[in-house]
Amino acid sequence: MPLPLLPLLLLLSLLPISLSQPKGTLINCGAVVESKIDGREWLPDSGFVSGGGTPKTLNISGLVPILTTLRSFPNIAGRKYCYNVQVYRNAKYMVRTTYYYGGINGPSSPPVFDQIIDGTFWAVVNTTEDYVNGMSSYYEGVFLAQGKTMSVCVGANTYTDSDPFISALEFVILQDSLYNSTDFKSNGLSLVARHGFGYNGPIIRYPDDQFDRFWEPFGETINDSSNANVSVSGLWNLPPLKVFESELTTNQSQPIELNWPPKPVQDANYYIALYFADSRDRVFSIFINSVPYYKDLNVTEAGLVVYATKWPLGGTTNITLTPSSGSVLGPSINAGEAFQVLPLGGSTLTRDVIALERVKESLENPPPNWNGDPCLPRQYTWTGITCSGIRVVSLNLTNMGLSGSLSPNIANMTALSDIWLGNNNLSGPIPDLSSLKILETLHLEDNQFSGAIPSSLGNIDSLRELFLQNNNLTGQVPNSLTGKSGLNLRISPGNSFSAPPPS
Known part of the structure; x- marks a missing residue:
């Protein structure tokens, strides 16, 4: 395994946080009329989809509105079904697909199929575990619009016999500063994990996050303490202020070890951003799988992010925060994002x-x-x-x-x-x-x-x-x-x- 690139450190905000609604296109797949959900306009998908498919409705009580409809496609191996969305060329987009099966095609287990963006293989969509637990599944990435349209396709394969489907599709424009250390003309980012550490509430999203990114609770607390006095004004990835209101920390001078991302990852390069803010004097070093990630990090109440653009990972990941020599307090961490770096393979503009x-x-x-x-x-x-x-x-x-x-x-x-x-x-x-x-x-x-x-x-x-x-x-x-x-x-x-x- 090659040595990872050195992580980079950014201390202060470059852009102010805006409370305006996310800008982009929201598609309610399988719906036949426009709808307003949480103040945002969702469009029916008939004007975007090519390759057919059948709109279907789930009669299951308690579903959020965008999960009540979906579009199902014939399971013909090698066939892809695409949504083509008008975009602003050279704009950066957060693209999110949402899936909830609901037993709509008969078999008790959801289908497994491929997801493709602009000719680049994005992910294998496998919602089985989430469906068993009564949850929907989502896949999120960051991609540059290289033309006036972007396509997201579901591809039928031979993994299962059931028909592929999709419940919702979102394109949200991101500000230029977000994730701008990535060469988006050659790569995209596919979300692996985004968590608020020390946070146990509902998913943090819009309006707390102006781009409606999902920050999940990490579900583990080590001496969780209030962090309400910090004065973070926004970092270049513009994480929501809410993720800094709690932290994963220890008041004793001892390490914190995390298995994060929570699930094993495939061998690839990853963009990793870790967010910190604390009004107390904490100095510690960060190791990922025992490899030094950042040495003697001095956390301030202004907030900072430590990030690496292409860090090689594979399998289970261990993050260790180790107090520096002479530090009275233990380390702390507020939030983290991890993306797989996807080399683009599409030929969209040839x-x-x-x-x-x-x-x-x-x-x-x-x-x-x-x-x-x-x-x-x-x-x-x-x-x-x-x-x-x-x-x-x-x-x-x-x-x-x-x-x-x-x-x-x-x-x-x-x-x-x-x-x-x-x-x-x-x-x-x-x-x-x-x-x-x-x-x-x-x-x-x-x-x-x-x-x-x-x-x-x-x-x-x-x-x-x-x-x-x-x-x-x-x-x-x-x-x-x-x-x-x-x-x-x-x-x-x-x-x-x-x-x-x-x-």
Whole structure:
């Protein structure tokens, strides 16, 4: 295991705390009308979801409103179902998905399935333990909007036989200062744990947290004492003041040991932020799994956070707070956040993806799983698409019942070597494909294409097969094709070409 990066220390607030409502988009999945819950507007999901699914209602008393409806999707392995939400490009978002099964699909145990954001595998959604305990489950992350939309998808897999589902989806804009030590153009943050230590009340959230992040009680007290006299004015991650009203501490000069995050974590790099504030003189060192994290931390009532951007963890984590030499009082801690650092794998803004979206728009009935990122994750590539990394290298939609036109934007997918669109109901002109310099096969037979054959097809040196029979093409067959060496050209029957003029 490589040595962790040194943690960084920030003492004072950079931004004032605002009490304004969180800004963003709240989606009540499965709902059919708008609703106001705790003063915030929740939208029905029909305008955001692609790939179908069925809205369902749970008739269970005592549920909070957003858990009473959900959207369920067919359990077809390799199929992903996506929510596409308009966002502000280059804005940072807290994204939260919420799940409550309620036995809606019959089996007593909830399904297990995948969760994907902008083509990056985010998490395996497994709500079984929470459901047995009568609770909903949520997954939260921090991601940068790299375009004008973001997609969150649930992916059906072979983990279980039940249909995947989702209850709610939230996009909340975060201020620039939050988590700004992370390179969000290359990474996202997936929440592992966020706790108030020494706190045993209900989850701290909006309005105490202006971004409606959830701060759970840690459920363990070591000489819990009031910390109401501290004067924290806000740290750069803007934790709520309420987390500083209690602390996990000992008044004796002895260590505190915590198993936190509470559950084992997978081998990865983690963003860890620990929050402290105390009006008494406490000096101590912090160790994570016996590795020094910060030495001789002097806690003040102004508040501070110690954080590391990429700390390697795996399995059970032990945090030890050890009083420094000569310290009369023991250590204390108020709150902590831990995120897994997710390397982004999506191809959302590539030229190929933009071109495929235009092709999709030109089709009246695109294939059912053309949702989210076409190439990533690899187990959820679009039907008929073959990718090499994030480049689309072949398009095979033969006999798919497609109708509509073929967008000229297909010519922007310059890594294409094969296009098979035969035996569909595509109509309109054949676009200029001369920019596809490595195209080897072009099958457009048995459609309803009309107009002339573009002579520019003869300029593609690599072209070896061109099948155009059984369309409504007219005009003359270009000499650049009839005289092209090594080309298997099929243009009849089924077209109405005129004879070439006499030489």
